[in-house]
Amino acid sequence: MQLYNTLTKTIDEFVPVDGKIIRMYTCGPTVYHFAHIGNLRSYIMEDALEKFLNYSGYEVKRVMNITDVGHLTSDADSGEDKMLKGAKREHKSVMEIAQFYTDAFFEDCAALNIKKPETVVPATSLVPDFIHMIEVLMEKGYAYQAGPNIYFDTSKVPNYYALTGHDEDQLRIGVRDDVEEDTNKRNKSDFVLWFTQSKFEDQALKWDSPWGEGYPGWHIECSAISIRHLGGQLDIHCGGVDNIFPHHTNEIAQSEAYLGHPWCRHWFHVQHLNDKGAKMAKSTGNILTVSVLKEKGYDPMVYRMFCLQSHYRKPLEFSYEVLSNMASAYNKLLNRIKNLNPASEQADAGQVAAYKEKFISLVGNDLNTASGLSLVYDVLKDKALSDATKLAVIEDFDQVLSLDLTKLRGVSEPEKAADNELVQYIEERIAARKAAKKAKDFATADAIRAELLEKGVAIKDTREGTVWELV
Ligand code: AMP
Ligand code: ZN
Numbered sequence: 001m002q003l004y005n006t007l008t009k010t011i012d013e014f015v016p017v018d019g020k021i022i023r024m025y026t027c028g029p030t031v032y033h034f035a036h037i038g039n040l041r042s043y044i045m046e047d048a049l050e051k052f053l054n055y056s057g058y059e060v061k062r063v064m065n066i067t068d069v070g071h072l073t074s075d076a077d078s079g080e081d082k083m084l085k086g087a088k089r090e091h092k093s094v095m096e097i098a099q100f101y102t103d104a105f106f107e108d109c110a111a112l113n114i115k116k117p118e119t120v121v122p123a124t125s126l127v128p129d130f131i132h133m134i135e136v137l138m139e140k141g142y143a144y145q146a147g148p149n150i151y152f153d154t155s156k157v158p159n160y161y162a163l164t165g166h167d168e169d170q171l172r173i174g175v176r177d178d179v180e181e182d183t184n185k186r187n188k189s190d191f192v193l194w195f196t197q198s199k200f201e202d203q204a205l206k207w208d209s210p211w212g213e214g215y216p217g218w219h220i221e222c223s224a225i226s227i228r229h230l231g232g233q234l235d236i237h238c239g240g241v242d243n244i245f246p247h248h249t250n251e252i253a254q255s256e257a258y259l260g261h262p263w264c265r266h267w268f269h270v271q272h273l274n275d276k277g278a279k280m281a282k283s284t285g286n287i288l289t290v291s292v293l294k295e296k297g298y299d300p301m302v303y304r305m306f307c308l309q310s311h312y313r314k315p316l317e318f319s320y321e322v323l324s325n326m327a328s329a330y331n332k333l334l335n336r337i338k339n340l341n342p343a344s345e346q347a348d349a350g351q352v353a354a355y356k357e358k359f360i361s362l363v364g365n366d367l368n369t370a371s372g373l374s375l376v377y378d379v380l381k382d383k384a385l386s387d388a389t390k391l392a393v394i395e396d397f398d399q400v401l402s403l404d405l406t407k408l409r410g411v412s413e414p415e416k417a418a419d420n421e422l423v424q425y426i427e428e429r430i431a432a433r434k435a436a437k438k439a440k441d442f443a444t445a446d447a448i449r450a451e452l453l454e455k456g457v458a459i460k461d462t463r464e465g466t467v468w469e470l471v
Helices: 037-055 082-090 094-111 123-139 218-230 241-259 290-295 300-308 320-338 349-363 369-381 387-401 413-438 442-454
Strands: 002-005 010-013 021-026 059-066 072-074 078-081 119-122 143-146 149-152 191-196 214-216 234-240 264-270 273-275 316-318 457-462 465-470
Touching: 002 264, 021 037, 021 218, 037 059, 037 094, 037 234, 037 264, 037 273, 037 290, 037 300, 037 387, 059 218, 072 082, 078 082, 082 094, 094 290, 119 123, 119 218, 123 143, 123 149, 123 191, 123 214, 123 218, 123 241, 149 241, 191 218, 191 241, 214 218, 218 234, 218 241, 234 241, 241 264, 290 300, 300 320, 300 369, 316 320, 320 369, 320 413, 320 465, 349 369, 349 387, 369 387, 413 442, 413 457, 413 465, 442 457
Parallel strands: 021 059, 021 234, 059 119, 234 264, 273 316
Antiparallel strands: 002 010, 072 078, 143 149, 149 191, 191 214, 457 465
């Protein structure tokens, strides 16, 4: 596979160190709120990557952390503790919040066909490992104690900015810097490994450590969890682009200082999903969730398709208008697949293999999922293929796309015809209602809505267009 590597800034041939097994680490969610669909864009693309590697014949060992301690509202070790913020907001304990939002996260993942990594590790479950790693960093002279905290000394690593390619001053251009400078730091880019004498009086979670009671910084968890479960050589590390600095930059510094050798060869970063130009963020309340999409009548698969249609290295602009178009494209696609009639024919194994090869070469070009998806349409159009072969190829691709492309099949022929007619009818009536509204004929528009409802179809006007669902 050819895959862009943030570390080398080139598209590299991706090959695991260890033959057929790929060691993959993913930064998991900070569980103080629901995951927004921006976060989930990152997880959808990481899921597609994992499944594509599997599909291409590799075994993937994937580990994800759950950040349930140590992540402050500013990535520069200042501000409030995010978990504490969530607990206060909901008048619950930090652990209750963590459990609730971890479960909610995996429910959202299930709805989007994002496979749960085989190893999921809450940060709070591995604090002794973090302490051990910090002790080694202290012994090796990479960490120091100042004021109440233990810091990593970034001046001790030769190429601290390797991942970003820029130094911190350049990186911070345009970023509002409303956090006061921590005077305990020897260098501006140093970061906290361990907070002692907790800076928050009501800090809920504290552990004993050689430096006093306290809690770990955010970055140390991913290094320690990754090394514990995947060893000292990582093939690929994933996250959204906001993680490049400081989080992943700091992970590299402390992991390589601890191990004494290079750690992760390939860095995969997903660009952000934006909503009206602003970065979606849990902390600002600018948050759109899978549940909101479902309430508005969208199948979560439509959102997955929306993500797969765009390249992971391009920012993606969210709008209901585009999502509605995607919903209609998805429905049409499912119906075309549903109408395939393989009867009792056998799929042609040679043709299936040829399409598999094509799919691998298209998607293997820097995870070009959009090309993989358009190949589904080519398959449907290909007159040289029997319906049985088409179906077999599409089922095969769906191992990676995970769009439940054949979910309407298994329905009887009369039902199938009725269903197609229904979709057509709904689309026609929605168009007629739109025309009536435009002509200010609201009585007709209301009558169409009522008529649809009587047939079990609820429609909803969103700012960006009309959506429908069966009730
Ligand atoms: P968090 O829960 O904030 O730790 O973030 C979970 C994941 O979502 C990380 O990989 C982030 O880099 C990623 N992420 C955060 N915001 C966005 C966004 N707007 N679009 C895509 N990915 C994001
Ligand atoms: Zn991480």
